[in-house]
Amino acid sequence: MYNLDMEKVRAIVSEIVGKRTVDTIAYVGCGASKADLYPAKYFLTNVAKKLRAAHYTANEFVNDTPDWLGEHSVIITASLGGTTPETVKANEIAKSAGAAVVSLTHTQDSPLDKSSDYTILHGFGESYATMQHKMGYALALAVEFLQQTEGYGKYDHMIDGLNRVFEASDRAAASCRGQAKLFAEKYKDAPVIYVMSSGASAEVAYSTSICLMMEMQWMNSGSFHTGEFFHGPFEIVDKDVPFILLMNDGKTRPVDARALTFLHRFDALTTVVDTKDYSLGSVVPADVITYFNPIFHSAVFRVFAEELAEARRHPLSLRRYMWKLDY
Amino acid sequence: MYNLDMEKVRAIVSEIVGKRTVDTIAYVGCGASKADLYPAKYFLTNVAKKLRAAHYTANEFVNDTPDWLGEHSVIITASLGGTTPETVKANEIAKSAGAAVVSLTHTQDSPLDKSSDYTILHGFGESYATMQHKMGYALALAVEFLQQTEGYGKYDHMIDGLNRVFEASDRAAASCRGQAKLFAEKYKDAPVIYVMSSGASAEVAYSTSICLMMEMQWMNSGSFHTGEFFHGPFEIVDKDVPFILLMNDGKTRPVDARALTFLHRFDALTTVVDTKDYSLGSVVPADVITYFNPIFHSAVFRVFAEELAEARRHPLSLRRYMWKLDY
Numbered sequence: 001m002y003n004l005d006m007e008k009v010r011a012i013v014s015e016i017v018g019k020r021t022v023d024t025i026a027y028v029g030c031g032a033s034k035a036d037l038y039p040a041k042y043f044l045t046n047v048a049k050k051l052r053a054a055h056y057t058a059n060e061f062v063n064d065t066p067d068w069l070g071e072h073s074v075i076i077t078a079s080l081g082g083t084t085p086e087t088v089k090a091n092e093i094a095k096s097a098g099a100a101v102v103s104l105t106h107t108q109d110s111p112l113d114k115s116s117d118y119t120i121l122h123g124f125g126e127s128y129a130t131m132q133h134k135m136g137y138a139l140a141l142a143v144e145f146l147q148q149t150e151g152y153g154k155y156d157h158m159i160d161g162l163n164r165v166f167e168a169s170d171r172a173a174a175s176c177r178g179q180a181k182l183f184a185e186k187y188k189d190a191p192v193i194y195v196m197s198s199g200a201s202a203e204v205a206y207s208t209s210i211c212l213m214m215e216m217q218w219m220n221s222g223s224f225h226t227g228e229f230f231h232g233p234f235e236i237v238d239k240d241v242p243f244i245l246l247m248n249d250g251k252t253r254p255v256d257a258r259a260l261t262f263l264h265r266f267d268a269l270t271t272v273v274d275t276k277d278y279s280l281g282s283v284v285p286a287d288v289i290t291y292f293n294p295i296f297h298s299a300v301f302r303v304f305a306e307e308l309a310e311a312r313r314h315p316l317s318l319r320r321y322m323w324k325l326d327y
Numbered sequence: 328m329y330n331l332d333m334e335k336v337r338a339i340v341s342e343i344v345g346k347r348t349v350d351t352i353a354y355v356g357c358g359a360s361k362a363d364l365y366p367a368k369y370f371l372t373n374v375a376k377k378l379r380a381a382h383y384t385a386n387e388f389v390n391d392t393p394d395w396l397g398e399h400s401v402i403i404t405a406s407l408g409g410t411t412p413e414t415v416k417a418n419e420i421a422k423s424a425g426a427a428v429v430s431l432t433h434t435q436d437s438p439l440d441k442s443s444d445y446t447i448l449h450g451f452g453e454s455y456a457t458m459q460h461k462m463g464y465a466l467a468l469a470v471e472f473l474q475q476t477e478g479y480g481k482y483d484h485m486i487d488g489l490n491r492v493f494e495a496s497d498r499a500a501a502s503c504r505g506q507a508k509l510f511a512e513k514y515k516d517a518p519v520i521y522v523m524s525s526g527a528s529a530e531v532a533y534s535t536s537i538c539l540m541m542e543m544q545w546m547n548s549g550s551f552h553t554g555e556f557f558h559g560p561f562e563i564v565d566k567d568v569p570f571i572l573l574m575n576d577g578k579t580r581p582v583d584a585r586a587l588t589f590l591h592r593f594d595a596l597t598t599v600v601d602t603k604d605y606s607l608g609s610v611v612p613a614d615v616i617t618y619f620n621p622i623f624h625s626a627v628f629r630v631f632a633e634e635l636a637e638a639r640r641h642p643l644s645l646r647r648y649m650w651k652l653d654y
Contacts (some may be wrong), residue, residue, distance in 0.1 A: 023377075030556025045381055047394045050350075054372055054378045059554035059585075064526055064578035064617060067374045086554070192519060193545045199391055210551055210559035218563055220519045222549030224537055227384035227413070230654060231358025232537030235545055235647055251391035258386075262654050290391060320562055327557060327589050 002167040013144040026054040033078040035207035038139035039200040058086035071098040082110020091115035128173035128299040161284035169299035172278035180304040184311035192220040199252035201294040212305040226259040247274035250290030289327040329494040340471040350399040353381040362534035367465035367526040385413035387544040409437025412526040423432035455500035455626040458495040488611035496626035499605035511634035519547040526579035553586040569596035577617030623653040
């Protein structure tokens, strides 16, 4: 119920690496689906000794298609509904160049499903855990491609983590409702709200800003890496400017902690979602914990977004433009 | 006066590739210096068939140092004053791992200069062109590493472009003062301002937002890729929300054009800085024009920022925190 179909992931990767030498893995999507692919790209960029990893918003991949695209490439695309036109087009371009195409979607027989070589159908609204399955499958594919090409010393730890993180993320989400209500009450009328994080969670901050805040709440927002906070954004810190810090357990925690210390020093309006408070460390092995933060951050902050929507009487599904007109 | 010292770039690259097989080039910096390294990273990620390219904010590289770092890596770092502690630390980590370290700085004998294997001292405030030299040297190093390792079919065109783009960027900057004044008058009291671009200029949008707006003007701001505009941010479009579009000539122009069409359709407050209006195409070869957009965008928008500072009576050098306290 909570876990990924790792047999399917393994089988897809085995079949692809059985047929070709893989030198590059590129993740391609749009908006939240692009952001959900980032932890996998972060993992590969950080640990692969030979494999190359890349990450594109789909329309850039379509219009400025990389020179290396070909039979040694694997393109992994994602779209919840499977209809995002530029991501479907990315599948077509990748296939016609001879690349292997793996797609992640919630929707069987969607254009994305039909235009891929392999499709993994993932859960979504069934639970806070299944909402993270798109992100999880992208990471599982990265781990498996790495293991089946050049090998990875911490492979077993990553698999342990993948087998335990989802149910735990559901528990984390269930436990934060009270804090989420306090957050929502406090910031429902905020004129702007900033979001920051680091490491594998950097694009959870990004999607929280562009999707949950701008798209779903029509609230002004910006996002940045906590490591960048001191190189520009921190000059905006003032008593009435709210910041959300998605704080990581693992390697980049000192980067986040430095930003938090500054925010506290100047009494900034600060909301911290710290995976340590949700005991991520008791669930996944310490030497790979960095890569599992985004699954917890994303599950927990979904509850914060729901409460914000409730407090503002602005449903998360309300749109001005999307679903209403062609563009 | 306007041009880079390409002999120096060539000599550094020759010496490095003469001593080791290079498999990975990583660019490391903070804030505007990180953003200035992005065009080089974009170029390599797009065209290299074998070389791997990466891009880090320095404190992430320091705390979550990649597993592959070693004698086959080249780390290229940048810091204008050469004192950014996390970038200096990145140099030390890279050197002790056996990597070759090339640093870009304006300041001789700075900690960054002293901790590198090779330093390129670049110009800065002498002209709008020299302000782009940090970005230019990062790109020139990418081109030269690519040529001297795996070769690059459009090498001569890139060199042509590098030899012509800087003087032209100075002319572009000189020609936009009138438009910049209109922009400044119109938006000096804006409560928030968004910036977007694509391709090699994606992080010019980012640094315009976090440095010129947030850091130097204490204005609320966010930035995103024009390809992502339709997957979240566009729901914030309303008659009173201003957008700056740094429009590219080259491969990603259709991505930018789609966003512009939408902004016009809904009468959004839109400022366009289009490199086509500044005749970038008459200066650099068409088949590599994509990579030269950020040099024009950055030179021209600097003038816009100066006029904004003037209209708001808020000098670009004013800070609340930077230079005033330790953090």
